[in-house]
Amino acid sequence: MLVVLALAAVAVLAGVVVVAMGGGGELAEFAPDVPPLDLPEAAQLGAADFMALQLPVSIVGYNTQSVDETLNRVVNALSERDTRIAVLEQRVAELLAGRLQARQELHAAPLGMPMIEHEPEEPAELPELPEPPSESFGDWDGGERSEVPDAKESR
Numbered sequence: 831m832l833v834v835l836a837l838a839a840v841a842v843l844a845g846v847v848v849v850a851m852g853g854g855g856e857l858a859e860f861a862p863d864v865p866p867l868d869l870p871e872a873a874q875l876g877a878a879d880f881m882a883l884q885l886p887v888s889i890v891g892y893n894t895q896s897v898d899e900t901l902n903r904v905v906n907a908l909s910e911r912d913t914r915i916a917v918l919e920q921r922v923a924e925l926l927a928g929r930l931q932a933r934q935e936l937h938a939a940p941l942g943m944p945m946i947e948h949e950p951e952e953p954a955e956l957p958e959l960p961e962p963p964s965e966s967f968g969d970w971d972g973g974e975r976s977e978v979p980d981a982k983e984s985r
Contacts, residue, residue, distance in 0.1 A: 864893050867900060875907040 848854060864886040869879055885900065886893045 862895060863888075864896055867896060867903075869900070869903055873907070873910060875903060880904075 867883070867885075869875065869883070883900065885896050888894075
């Protein structure tokens, strides 16, 4: 009896070693139970997309695969935006530094050199305007003159 027990133990141990070394085959890969998430690419991902997102629920809570996929998309979108913002901020800083350097070079010109100022040219000849009519518009009331009582006289 002891011999049969020892042989069974050796057989179980050999089976475990074979399976551990990859000789037991692989598990089949199943199709996901939930449809893919309807999210745009990371570059077009916005807050409204996340507000409208409804993650699929399983028996024990949210579907882990869908949550992981969503979080990966969020991480990718945020990292792309952070990178783009950093590049744009660096470009703005370089442009401002270039402007500052150009301004300093302009003001640090040698004093012996005269500064050239551009004066606008006058037009060759101004056009003549027609003369205004002899009557003023305040006195004209459609051909009739109306008298407005003076404020001092009404008191």
